[in-house]
Amino acid sequence: FSIQWQVDVSSSSALTDMVRSFAVEGCSVLILLAGLAASSGSTARVLRALADKEVPSFGSIVRSACLASMPDAPILGDYLSIITQSTLVISVPSHSGAAAAALRMLLPALLPHASSELHCSAPLRLRQRR
Numbered sequence: 001f002s003i004q005w006q007v008d009v010s011s012s013s014a015l016t017d018m019v020r021s022f023a024v025e026g027c028s029v030l031i032l033l034a035g036l037a038a039s040s041g042s043t044a045r046v047l048r049a050l051a052d053k054e055v056p057s058f059g060s061i062v063r064s065a066c067l068a069s070m071p072d073a074p075i076l077g078d079y080l081s082i083i084t085q086s087t088l089v090i091s092v093p094s095h096s097g098a099a100a101a102a103l104r105m106l107l108p109a110l111l112p113h114a115s116s117e118l119h120c121s122a123p124l125r126l127r128q129r130r
Helices: 013-026 043-048 058-069 096-117
Strands: 030-033 081-084 089-093
Touching: 013 030, 013 043, 013 081, 013 089, 013 096, 030 096, 058 081, 058 096, 089 096
Parallel strands: 030 089
Antiparallel strands: 081 089
8 A cells, every 4th residue: 555644734625625636546545634624623524525425423433442442532523434436534533542543443344344345456545645
């Protein structure tokens, strides 16, 4: 897989452009920290506007994973996962420990399932932009 990193997403329109760009490039999985856009609810609003399909109950799963390993972590927020074009977009807490806890639980089961659901002929590529 390839890894790229992008940090500068200062507005909802920049986040929209970034997600669309990854989807057009054929990125299989995009992991976002919630709160990347200007306000805390902007990430969820942008993702819902871009969604072809929203993964049900994803926020509850993220909060459950975080509470199990980090009961004091700040995990309030609207975490969601969507499919746009053929890209799975995952929003996790911006707190590093909470994000790591969520991803430790999600990724081992999520990536193989997402690959089969999205009908990927090649292995999923995780990409982050720098």
